[in-house]
Structure formats: C-alpha cells, structure tokens
Amino acid sequence: MPQAFKTVTRAVNLRIREDVRDLIDHAARAHSKTRSEFMIDAARRAAEDTLLGQTLVRVDPETYAEFLTVLDQPPGGEGFERLMAAPRPWKG
Structure with missing residues (x-):
C-alpha cells in the first residue's frame, strides 16, 4: 500500500x-x-x-511602525460615523 x-x-x-x-x-x-x-x-x-484563532503576520520594522501609527489614530470616516449613528437595540 x-x-x-x-x-x-x-x-x-x-x-x-x-x-x-x-x-x-x-x-x-x-x-x-x-x-x-x-x-x-x-x-x-x-x-x-x-x-x-492564532494569526501570525510577519512584516518588516517599517511596516510594523506604520501599522502601530494607524492603530494609534482615533477612528473616523464615513463608515465610522454611520456605525456610531446606528440605533442601539439594547437601548430600546
């Protein structure tokens, strides 16, 4: 076999x-x-x-620094504004 x-x-x-x-x-x-x-x-x-559930992403130091910069920025934009304006079902 x-x-x-x-x-x-x-x-x-x-x-x-x-x-x-x-x-x-x-x-x-x-x-x-x-x-x-x-x-x-x-x-x-x-x-x-x-x-x-475990994700490993390898990037060079410059890309990682850029990623951290993006994470440190407050959320914003049209999609975020729409999400925040959506009704909250738990606040009936």
Whole structure:
C-alpha cells in the first residue's frame, strides 16, 4: 500500500469523572456516534478553532511602525460615523 494511503492510529488514554463520561456518551448517542468518534471530533474541532484563532503576520520594522501609527489614530470616516449613528437595540 502506498505511504500516502496508510492510516496510523495511536491510543490516547483519558481519566474522566463518571458523570462527564455519561454526559459524553449521551451526546455521542444523540449524534449516532461512538464515544471515541464523538470525543475525537470534538477534540479536533477544538484544536482547529484554537489554531485558527492564532494569526501570525510577519512584516518588516517599517511596516510594523506604520501599522502601530494607524492603530494609534482615533477612528473616523464615513463608515465610522454611520456605525456610531446606528440605533442601539439594547437601548430600546
């Protein structure tokens, strides 16, 4: 079998409280999944969300200084004025 198609799995052992395991089992059944499938899917989604939430942008020092200058300026312009004039639903 070509290397690209081999699937390697490894065991992960977790110790969790019984009530948490029961909750996971209940949720897994609601999705017609095994406990392992449910936990792997949930852990994978959490890992992806964590990594997608981290953004690293590399720029030269001059570009970074310009970026900081823009951040230090007060907001303004037509779009900002329109946003500030919009009704606030929480002030009913």
